[in-house]
Amino acid sequence: MNFTNTKPKVYFKTFGCRTNVFDTQVMMSNLKDFEITQDEKSANVVVINSCTVTNSADSTARGYINSLNKLPNKPRVVFTGCGVWTKGETLFKEDKVDSLFGHSEKENINELLKNEERFFNAGDLEHIDETIVEEFVGKSRAFIKIQEGCDFRCSYCIIPYVRGDARSYSEDKILEQITTLASNGFGEFILTGTNVGSYGKKKHTSLAKLLKKISLIKGVRRIRMGSIEPIQIDDEFKEIIDEPFMARHLHIALQHTSKKMLEIMNRRNKVLKDLELFEFLKDKGYALGTDFIVGHPGETDELWKEAIENLHKFPLTHVHAFTYSKRDGTPSATMKEQVKGDISKARYNELVSIIDEKNFNFRKNNKTTLEVLIEQEKNGKYIGLDQYFNQIEIQSNADLVGDWVFIENYEAKDKINVAKF
Ligand code: SF4
Numbered sequence: 001m002n003f004t005n006t007k008p009k010v011y012f013k014t015f016g017c018r019t020n021v022f023d024t025q026v027m028m029s030n031l032k033d034f035e036i037t038q039d040e041k042s043a044n045v046v047v048i049n050s051c052t053v054t055n056s057a058d059s060t061a062r063g064y065i066n067s068l069n070k071l072p073n074k075p076r077v078v079f080t081g082c083g084v085w086t087k088g089e090t091l092f093k094e095d096k097v098d099s100l101f102g103h104s105e106k107e108n109i110n111e112l113l114k115n116e117e118r119f120f121n122a123g124d125l126e127h128i129d130e131t132i133v134e135e136f137v138g139k140s141r142a143f144i145k146i147q148e149g150c151d152f153r154c155s156y157c158i159i160p161y162v163r164g165d166a167r168s169y170s171e172d173k174i175l176e177q178i179t180t181l182a183s184n185g186f187g188e189f190i191l192t193g194t195n196v197g198s199y200g201k202k203k204h205t206s207l208a209k210l211l212k213k214i215s216l217i218k219g220v221r222r223i224r225m226g227s228i229e230p231i232q233i234d235d236e237f238k239e240i241i242d243e244p245f246m247a248r249h250l251h252i253a254l255q256h257t258s259k260k261m262l263e264i265m266n267r268r269n270k271v272l273k274d275l276e277l278f279e280f281l282k283d284k285g286y287a288l289g290t291d292f293i294v295g296h297p298g299e300t301d302e303l304w305k306e307a308i309e310n311l312h313k314f315p316l317t318h319v320h321a322f323t324y325s326k327r328d329g330t331p332s333a334t335m336k337e338q339v340k341g342d343i344s345k346a347r348y349n350e351l352v353s354i355i356d357e358k359n360f361n362f363r364k365n366n367k368t369t370l371e372v373l374i375e376q377e378k379n380g381k382y383i384g385l386d387q388y389f390n391q392i393e394i395q396s397n398a399d400l401v402g403d404w405v406f407i408e409n410y411e412a413k414d415k416i417n418v419a420k421f
Pocket residue numbers: 150151152153154157158159160194195
């Protein structure tokens with residue numbers, strides 16, 4: 001590559017979850033001798049930040065790699081992300097990609113890409129990044145990664161094997177990062193990671209303590225969290241639940257509402273305790289979301305019926321529903337009683353329609369003022385999220401993008417709220 005005149009161009013393709021989006025940001029901010037391009041066709045290098053959560057995520061990445069052959073520049077293809085630990089070796093041996101590096105090496109991306117030779121540097125699963133990401137262009141909310149990895153071993157999940165055990169970022173680094181972003185105008189922060197609720201465990205601190213410290217930073221108005229496990233909402237966390245800096249929405253990963261299914265999935269939560277927790281949080285004025293896997297092996301008609309009966313009792317308002325998809329290398333992949341695709345699909349639809357109705361009822365019956373951070377303008381309407389993580393579309397003559405607005409009168413439509421300002 002020629003570094004003398006113009007800088008070589010790098011295009012990033014990110015697959016998967018928020019954590020990967022964040023990791024791409026870290027790579028971008030460490031890329032000094034290259035130019036970042038949004039145009040795949042003009043790129044000299046394409047960096048693929050891959051996801052390997054299911055077999056089909058692997059196929060998607062493979063399909064994308066194949067599609068790059070058609071690009072006029074014939075860019076160098078560099079593969080990183082979770083897929084390095086599952087498919088990396090094969091892709092490298094088959095010459096599907098030029099080079100590979102693991103999560104732990106992403107801060108060295110500048111030097112790695114300057115290396116003209118082919119390389120495969122998987123790195124390790126203990127590393128924690130040092131990079132402070134200063135801004136998220138085009139967004140009014142900033143995502144902050146506070147930890148990496150997971151100590152749980154849910155039977156369907158490959159994540160601990162590709163991201164390692166739970167470890168936390170340094171508190172000083174997180175606070176420094178948020179301070180910088182808050183002084184750049186960001187008011188809402190979303191804490192993310194593989195298993196956010198495990199923050200601080202091995203450092204004799206906790207998520208609740210971190211939240212309190214973040215709330216003291218000038219400019220911080222609202223804090224949200226990525227998915228948290230029911231058992232991580234402990235007494236210390238419950239003590240901060242009424243604090244004004246907490247968004248009135250928690251996303252708590254149940255994954256299922258059948259007692260037996262939770263055992264099959266090797267989950268640590270239990271239905272009755274979960275229900276107690278959800279009731280407690282609802283009484284505190286929270287909207288509550290969950291992750292739910294439908295069609296995991298062993299989900300018989302009887303267990304599904306039990307799950308639905310229980311689900312009706314949960315004060316849920318949001319769901320990230322997934323139909324189970326096989327991931328080789330996990331215990332679930334070898335379980336005998338796989339559920340047929342059409343049955344999973346029907347169950348998925350049933351689940352989503354129950355939660356849609358619960359969400360609509362929540363919005364319709366809610367009597368509080370909505371605190372909305374406007375994220376974007378679309379066709380003359382301003383769109384943002386309120387404290388309950390519900391979307392609202394606002395008609396206004398003023399430019400509201402990036403503003404906080406307070407809405408007292410709104411109409412609950414089928415999927416979103418609408419208002420005038
Ligand atoms: S809690 Fe379970 S599902 Fe979530 S990352 Fe850890 S092992 Fe995977």
